[in-house]
Structures are given as structure tokens and as C-alpha cells.
Amino acid sequence: MKQMSDRNELTDIIYFSSSVLVYFYTPLCGTCDLARQFIEMAETAAADKVEVYEMDINLMKQLVSDYKIESVPCLVRFEGGEAVSRIQAFESVTNVYNFLMNSYARSE
Structure with missing residues (x-):
């Protein structure tokens, strides 16, 4: 994962990428x-x-x-600047993998 700390850089990635995944978190969240x-x-x-x-x-x-990130952890898929899907229940690696691969399949 690539850490983002600059609002403009992240906004550019969200708006100008056809499909991008952003993981929202806080450092003290187990x-x-x-x-x-x-x-x-x-x-x-x-x-x-x-x-x-x-x-x-x-x-x-x-x-x-x-x-509208209401809780963390949250993984959001953006397309053209819009949040199109998200996952907040990280039940298993398989669950997360399927979300990533579905995002990849839609971006092709």
C-alpha cells in the first residue's frame, strides 16, 4: 500500500484514475x-x-x-472521483481478496 498524506495528491488520484482503491484508517485502531x-x-x-x-x-x-467515511477501517473503490463500492467488514483475507479482484475486473 502507498501511504498518502497530501490532500491534493490523493484527490488527483481519486479523480483522474479510472478505478482506485483507498484504505481509510486511524493509527490507534487495532x-x-x-x-x-x-x-x-x-x-x-x-x-x-x-x-x-x-x-x-x-x-x-x-x-x-x-x-462519507463513517467508520474505520474502510476500503473504498473510486471511479472517476465517485465512491462506487466499499468494504467495512474485514471478515477474512478471502473476503478482501474478492473485493480487490472484483475492483480489478471492473477497471479493465
């Missing part, structure tokens, strides 16, 4: 740490077909409000 591990394992299994950006919601509160 569930977020587990979700990150699931995402990293799923990314590895996806063999570089997907790239996930991550953002600490404490750094960009307005962006969190704009995209």
Missing part, C-alpha cells in the same frame, strides 16, 4: 491494523493487479466528510 494485514495479504495474492492507497483519516477530515 481493527485497522488487522484489516491492513488482510489487505496486504490480498494484494500479494492479487499479483500486483491492484494498488491500494492508504490514508490516515486524522490528516484529512474534509475528505473523509466529502466521501
Whole structure:
């Protein structure tokens, strides 16, 4: 995952990528740490077909409000600047992998 801390850079990625995944978290969230591990394992299994950006919601509160991120951890797929799907229940690596691969399939 690529850490994002600049609002303009993240906004550009969200608006100008055909499909992009952004993982929203907070550093002190234990569930977020587990979700990150699931995402990293799923990314590895996806063999570089997907790239996930991550953002600490404490750094960009307005962006969190704009995209209606109500709880963390949250993984959102954006298309053309719009949030089109999200996952907040990180039940298993398989669940996260399927979400990533569905996102990849839709972006092709």
C-alpha cells in the first residue's frame, strides 16, 4: 500500500484514475491494523493487479466528510472521483481478496 498524506495528491488520484482503491484508517485502531494485514495479504495474492492507497483519516477530515467515511477501517473503490463500492467488514483475507479482484475486473 502507498501511504498518502497530501490532500491534493490523493484527490488527483481519486479523480483522474479510472478505478482506485483507498484504505481509510486511524493509527490507534487495532481493527485497522488487522484489516491492513488482510489487505496486504490480498494484494500479494492479487499479483500486483491492484494498488491500494492508504490514508490516515486524522490528516484529512474534509475528505473523509466529502466521501462519507463513517467508520474505520474502510476500503473504498473510486471511479472517476465517485465512491462506487466499499468494504467495512474485514471478515477474512478471502473476503478482501474478492473485493480487490472484483475492483480489478471492473477497471479493465
